[in-house]
Amino acid sequence: xxxxxxxxxxxxxxxxxxxxxxxxxxxxxxxxxxxxxxxxxxxxxxxxxxxxxxxxxxxxxxxxxxxxxxxxxxxxxxxxxxxxxxxxxxxxxxxxxxxxxxxxxxxxxxxxxxxxxxxxxxxxxxxxxxxxxxxxxxxxxxxxxxxxxxxxxxxxxxxxxxxxxxxxxxxxxxxxxxxxxxxxxxxxxxxxxxxxxxxxxxxxxxxxxxxxxxxxxxxxxxxxxxxxxxxxxxxxxxxxxxxxxxxxxxxxxxxxxxxxxxxxxxxxxxxxxxxxxxxxxxxxxxxxxxxxxxxxxxxxxxx
Amino acid sequence: xxxxxxxxxxxxxxxxxxxxxxxxxxxxxxxxxxxxxxxxxxxxxxxxxxxxxxxxxxxxxxxxxxxxxxxxxxxxxxxxxxxxxxxxxxxxxxxxxxxxxxxxxxxxxxxxxxxxxxxxxxxxxxxxxxxxxxxxxx
Numbered sequence: 001x002x003x004x005x006x007x008x009x010x011x012x013x014x015x016x017x018x019x020x021x022x023x024x025x026x027x028x029x030x031x032x033x034x035x036x037x038x039x040x041x042x043x044x045x046x047x048x049x050x051x052x053x054x055x056x057x058x059x060x061x062x063x064x065x066x067x068x069x070x071x072x073x074x075x076x077x078x079x080x081x082x083x084x085x086x087x088x089x090x091x092x093x094x095x096x097x098x099x100x101x102x103x104x105x106x107x108x109x110x111x112x113x114x115x116x117x118x119x120x121x122x123x124x125x126x127x128x129x130x131x132x133x134x135x136x137x138x139x140x141x142x143x144x145x146x147x148x149x150x151x152x153x154x155x156x157x158x159x160x161x162x163x164x165x166x167x168x169x170x171x172x173x174x175x176x177x178x179x180x181x182x183x184x185x186x187x188x189x190x191x192x193x194x195x196x197x198x199x200x201x202x203x204x205x206x207x208x209x210x211x212x213x214x215x216x217x218x219x220x221x222x223x224x225x226x227x228x229x230x231x232x233x234x235x236x237x238x239x240x241x242x243x244x245x246x247x248x249x250x251x252x253x254x255x256x257x258x259x260x261x262x263x264x265x266x267x268x269x270x271x272x273x274x275x276x277x278x279x280x281x282x283x284x285x286x287x288x289x290x291x292x293x294x295x296x297x298x299x300x301x302x303x
Numbered sequence: 304x305x306x307x308x309x310x311x312x313x314x315x316x317x318x319x320x321x322x323x324x325x326x327x328x329x330x331x332x333x334x335x336x337x338x339x340x341x342x343x344x345x346x347x348x349x350x351x352x353x354x355x356x357x358x359x360x361x362x363x364x365x366x367x368x369x370x371x372x373x374x375x376x377x378x379x380x381x382x383x384x385x386x387x388x389x390x391x392x393x394x395x396x397x398x399x400x401x402x403x404x405x406x407x408x409x410x411x412x413x414x415x416x417x418x419x420x421x422x423x424x425x426x427x428x429x430x431x432x433x434x435x436x437x438x439x440x441x
Contacts, residue, residue: 017312026305027332028317034358104414105407106435107399112407113441120440129410141326142351149348149355156357157406164404166441 042162045111048169051302052195053226054087054187058214059207060179063231064200065093066273067263067294068176069121073279074295076119080171083114083122085161087187088178089136089154095127099276103128111166119278122170124161155190172302181214185221193222198260198298202232203247208254215257225257226301229294233262236287243286260301261294263287306341308334315341320361326350328360390416391426399432 026032046052055068065088072082086094095101100123103115114122126136138153140146167173175195177187188195197218201211211228218225234243243264266287271277282288306315315332318340322328326347333340345353353360392400400412418438419431 017309018307018314020305023305023307023314025314026317027315028362029358029360031304031353031356031358031360035356038357104418104435104439105403105411106415106432106439106441107396107403107411108432108436109399110402112403112411113436113439116440129407140351141323141354142347143326145348145351149351152352153355156355160357160404160406164407 038159038163042159045163045165045167046173046194049167049173050170051172052175052191053172053198053298053302054175054177054184054191054195055198055200056177056184056187056214057179057200057207057211058181058184059201059210062200062202062207063263064179065097065176066269067200067229067231067291068174069094069097069273070269070279070282070291071295071298072121072172072174073119073282074292075172075299076121077280078295078299080299081169082172082174083167083170084124084174084176085158086123086125086127086176087158088176089126089157090178092125092127092136093273094123094176095125096132096276097273098123098125099278100125100128101276108166112164114165114167117278119280122167124165151186155186158190181210181217184214185217188218188221188223191223196224196226196302198226199228199255199257200231201228201255203230212255215255226298227258227260228255229260230262232265234264236264236266236268236285238268238285241286258301260297261290263290263294304343306332306343308337308339310339311336313337317362323350328353330360390419390424393426393428395429396427396432399429 055064055071057064065086068084072084076082084094084098086092095103098117098121100115100117103123105115105128106113114124115128116122130136138146138150138157140149142149175187175191177184184197184199188197199211199214201207215225215228232246235246236242237244246265264287266285268285269282269287272282279288279291282291307313308315311334313334313336315334318331318333320328320330328343328345328350330343330345331340332343400408400415403411415427415432415435418435419427422431422434424431
């Protein structure tokens with residue numbers, strides 16, 4: 001290596017010594033190798049999973065978690081082996097919605113058995129580990145200042161979950177992502193090109209705009225974007241058994257990706273989520289049929 | 304990060320790591336050619352960044368920066384309470400418990416002990432673990 005003092009200004013003299021890439025290893029801790037080994041163990045742990053699908057948006061409050069759970073339910077009803085990883089560590093909702101808040105974590109021979117819903121969907125959610133009255137905190141040597149390290153810690157935690165649980169043979173592992181377009185891309189980076197994305201929006205210009213940013217960001221990487229689901233696409237009225245408008249937005253998606261379907265808002269579905277009632281107990285309504293259609297479309301798109 | 308002994312143009316080797324003290328790690332490197340030693344002293348931010356990667360620091364990766372430890376111990380007070388009556392674990396069952404990461408271990412231990420006690424068992428063995436798996440449809 002030859003450092004040019006004119007370029008760097010602070011060296012003071014030219015060095016002719018080995019550079020970083022001339023040296024094999026780091027002299028002891030093997031940090032890069034440890035990270036590579038972590039990733040390899042994740043790959044091994046997910047070897048039996050046929051499809052990895054991340055449900056994201058960029059926008060918060062559009063129903064990513066609800067759709068993730070109920071699409072999983074609709075696919076499970078078709079006999080598929082499904083699991084959900086609630087990757088929204090700071091706002092985990094799958095534990096309550098899937099009815100696994102009091103889940104028991106059972107040690108297997110090497111890994112932890114995955115808690116299951118009544119319908120047999122495997123679910124990991126931080127909500128099964130810490131009460132809703134507590135916020136997720138990590139121990140820190142830095143006395144707070146979490147803006148400097150928190151994202152790194154959360155992804156290391158995600159890796160530990162992927163390595164530590166028995167995912168086994170699955171047709172589909174769904175990731176329920178946190179909001180934020182940049183977070184969506186970070187998950188794409190971390191989970192790798194095997195992971196496909198479904199984006200969720202609602203019929204508002206604001207939501208579509210944010211989701212469009214996620215589409216733009218994802219388009220720069222290798223991950224496949226399967227399409228989007230328009231959630232809260234109208235309001236299901238049980239009295240007249242019809243769908244009424246919920247948002248006064250033009251019927252123009254402006255999203256240049258396929259639409260996998262639309263799902264109306266249903267207060268009954270929200271009640272099911274609050275109480276952890278599984279998809280199998282959802283009455284045969286236009287909303288259930290809409291979820292079924294989206295699930296089928298998702299399956300067709302993956303095939 | 305790598306360290307180079309400039310006079311020898313030789314990569315330095317990690318010798319010892321002192322566990323974090325008030326957020327600072329002390330990592331000693333030496334030059335295998337001339338024996339010169341130097342210490343890298345991290346500030347709390349640097350320690351935390353390494354800790355956040357979930358990796359171990361040390362020549363045999365034995366010194367930990369916190370990797371594998373329960374990341375949020377303060378939020379699980381209920382899970383850390385031992386089940387009253389002090390239920391025993393067989394060595395095989397305990398080995399299975401030790402194999403799982405620390406972030407779920409306290410909850411797993413408490414939950415299994417409760418499950419065992421509800422069935423009148425006085426110790427947790429592998430049979431109880433397998434029964435629990437089957438009971439919960441795992």
